Amino acid sequence: MTYSGSNYRGSASVPPAGGGGGARVAAAAAGGGSTRRGLIGSGIGLVASIAATGGGFAIWSTAKTTDADLDRPFDLEAIPDEDRPEKLNAALNILIVGSDHREGNDEADARSDTNIIMHVAEDGTEAYGVSIPRDLYVHIPEYADASNYPEYTGSDAKFNAAYAWGGVPLTVLTIEEFTGVRIDHVVEIDFAGLVQVVDALGGVTIDIEAADADGYITDEPGVESIHGDHMFFPAGPTELTGEQALDYVRQRKQWNRGDFARMQHQQDLIKAIMDSALSAGVLTSRSTLTSFIDSTSDAVKVDTEFNVVSTAISLMDLRSDDLVFMTTPNLGTDTIGGESVVVYSYDLENPSNDNPEATSLWDAIREDTVGAWVEQNADLVGGGEE
Incomplete structure (x- = not known):
């Protein structure tokens, strides 16, 4: 079992066919504070947890207003129940989608470069993030309501074809x-939303x-961006703005x-957020909290049934060290149908x-026993190295 190939370079899924000298980023000082109560990744999870733990009627009211004002284009209840798996317990499974949509571009052309299933255990003491490779070769179900190329649904393709053909x-x-x-x-959070979240927090520190x-x-030692100004990121803990963090994780x-x-x-970015x-004092300063909520409430899109406040309550007891990441177990890379896939x-x-x-x-x-699975498959936990 492996997670990686040799410099694997996947491409965005589409319907079947018929330099140097960049800007620099300063490294952060070594060290860090003690583990503190954490938040489950994604912009809305962040808003939810901060709102719930901030205290005070005014802050709570702000959170409820934010919840009401969120953009909610995804109606999961509209999907026929017979087409969906049975829910066996009260554990929470949140899909985090990071799209490459840029302001000014046609949203229909966006791709899902980030897909993470965030699983929060029923008792609220454990959380796990499972990344799904965008080029994982899977079956895309038939979907007559697909906004793009419904005729191609019902076939085997790269995973991000699902988003390209039928969105969320x-x-x-x-x-x-x-x-x-x-x-x-x-x-769902796009490029602009990610930059908003990071900048609202005063930046992040990532181990490059x-x-x-x-x-x-x-x-x-470090890495030079192949995008834009070809910024150079020195290896090790480095302070990043929203634009810099976005550049690095792309x-x-x-x-x-x-x-x-x-x-x-x-x-790494989710944990850094x-x-x-x-560390930004969001939990102790009402003005900082309000500024953060105001600047990030329009940075994400959620489903029609997502209750920010109740989700916040369920996440209050989690610590940052409780969040464990892994990547979908796979058989490495190969060529299928003329495409390089995972x-x-x-x-x-x-x-x-x-x-x-x-x-x-x-x-x-499904059975909410991920902790036991992690203990039995410790070699498959982490960043996905062979």
Whole structure:
């Protein structure tokens, strides 16, 4: 079982066919404070937890107003129940979608570069994030309401084809079909939203991973962006603004693990956001809290049934160290149908035949026994290295 290939460079799914000298980022001072009460990743989870733990009627009212004013374009209740897995317990499964939509661009052309199932245990003491590779080769269910190319649904393709063809609803259906895990809520955040969240917290500190792929190794340990101003990020703990954090977590070609490295860096960013929310004094300053809520309430989209306040209550007892990340177990990279993909299984109808780790993980999420699964599969936990 492996997570990575050699400098794997996936491409966005589409319908079947018929330099140097960049700006620099300063490194942060070493060290850090003690572990404190954490927040589950994503902009809305952050807003929810901060609102709930901030205290005071005015703050609570602000949180309720924010909840009412959120953009709620995703109606999971409209999906026929017979097409969805049964829910077995009160554990919470939130799908976090990070799209590459940019302001001024057609939203229909956006892709889902980040897909994380955030599982919060029923007792509220444990939380787990499972990244789904965007190029994981899976079955995309038939979906007559797909906004783009409904005729291509019902076929095998890269996972992010689901988002490209049918947006969040088809993405949810695809996940639920190959995992058997029922998705309770959805949070979507795009490039601009991510920048807003990070900047509202005064930035984040991320432990930058040095490039190791041929042709991308720099004289000084670190990584140079291949986008925009080709910013250079020195290896080690580094303070980043929202734009800088976005730039860093978009990179993938500079590491031998390719997109798997990028997924790990996205996970690192979620934890960094959690830490910054605490160190920025958001929980102790009403003005800081209000500013944060005001600046991030329009940064995310959620489903129609997501109650921010009740979710906040369920997350109040979690600490940042309680959040464990992993990547969907897979068989590495290969070429299928002329495309380089991440192989989920060579037998998509019976994936347990060659990918038992994945099927056992989905069983554990459904049954809310992920802690035991992690203990038994410790080598599959973390950033996705071989």
